Amino acid sequence: MNPVDVKNLTVAYQKKAVLKNVTFTVPEGKLIGIIGPNGAGKSTLIKAVLGLIPKASGEVKIYNKKYRAKDRIVGYVPQRGSVDWDFPTSALDVVLMGRYGHVGWFKRPSKQDNQIARECLEKVGMEGYADRQISQLSGGQQQRVFLARALAQDAKVYFMDEPFVGVDAATERAIIDLLNELKSQGKTVLVVHHDLQTVKDYFDDCLLLNVETIASGPTEQVFTMENLHQTYGGKLAFLEQGKMMVEQK
Numbered sequence: 575m576n577p578v579d580v581k582n583l584t585v586a587y588q589k590k591a592v593l594k595n596v597t598f599t600v601p602e603g604k605l606i607g608i609i610g611p612n613g614a615g616k617s618t619l620i621k622a623v624l625g626l627i628p629k630a631s632g633e634v635k636i637y638n639k640k641y642r643a644k645d646r647i648v649g650y651v652p653q654r655g656s657v658d659w660d661f662p663t664s665a666l667d668v669v670l671m672g673r674y675g676h677v678g679w680f681k682r683p684s685k686q687d688n689q690i691a692r693e694c695l696e697k698v699g700m701e702g703y704a705d706r707q708i709s710q711l712s713g714g715q716q717q718r719v720f721l722a723r724a725l726a727q728d729a730k731v732y733f734m735d736e737p738f739v740g741v742d743a744a745t746e747r748a749i750i751d752l753l754n755e756l757k758s759q760g761k762t763v764l765v766v767h768h769d770l771q772t773v774k775d776y777f778d779d780c781l782l783l784n785v786e787t788i789a790s791g792p793t794e795q796v797f798t799m800e801n802l803h804q805t806y807g808g809k810l811a812f813l814e815q816g817k818m819m820v821e822q823k
């Protein structure tokens with residue numbers, strides 16, 4: 575059974591379609607890169623799959639069922655910039671939010687929930703910051719706290735929107751190790767990713783997206799020059815030694 579199955583998904587903002595007939599499936603227990611230029615609809619795709627924004631048409635199935643947020647089998651790490659970091663709450667409280675499906679909204683978290691939340695902070699190297707207000711964390715530390723929250727949720731499928739943006743090399747390494755650990759537990763992780771240099775190292779599968787699905791499948795099959803040209807149009811630039819990058823204009 576596929577963890578994510580999207581068929582002919584169309585999403586529009588103010589009647590303008592920003593995703594058109596997007597179709598793809600992802601296999602279980604893989605790391606999948608969602609790749610495409612700015613404005614391609616990557617974040618919109620995640621939000622539509624999670625039911626955070628309405629679909630104009632199409633079908634989304636998670637493990638062959640229509641997804642209901644209360645099932646809590648999908649974890650979400652939003653773009654760091656989309657979160658109100660001034661909200662007065664501690665790092666530990668943010669991670670405990672990941673446990674609410676297990677705790678129940680009106681119950682106090684148990685000792686065990688607290689223990690799990692602390693372990694998740696430890697996994698991302700943030701155990702020393704449990705009581706720190708999130709507004710007083712650096713960008714990379716905030717990103718780690720959000721990952722800890724996703725871990726605490728113990729989901730089966732994760733969507734992460736640009737988790738590597740604004741983090742240093744050590745944090746990027748820590749995050750990729752964590753993604754591999756999730757994979758080794760049989761979880762499926764979809765990651766919006768901009769650095770074309772690391773796609774082949776990081777991801778088993780790829781979804782190349784630009785409003786429509788350009789290609790999806792195993793990275794070695796779909797991450798080709800031809801598909802990248804189709805995805806990025808004229809914005810793809812080539813550097814020395816065959817390296818490529820996307821022009822930021």
Ligand SMILES: Nc1ncnc2c1ncn2[C@@H]1O[C@H](COP(=O)(O)OP(=O)(O)OP(=O)(O)O)[C@@H](O)[C@H]1O
Pocket residue numbers: 587588592610611612613614615616617618619
């Ligand atoms: N709330 C909104 N109202 C209107 N248009 C929106 C809204 N959110 C996004 N869009 C538009 O939808 C398109 C897709 O946006 P989206 O954020 O999904 O792209 P993205 O691929 O995640 O981009 P990026 O790489 O820049 O994060 C863009 O043209 C964007 O301007």
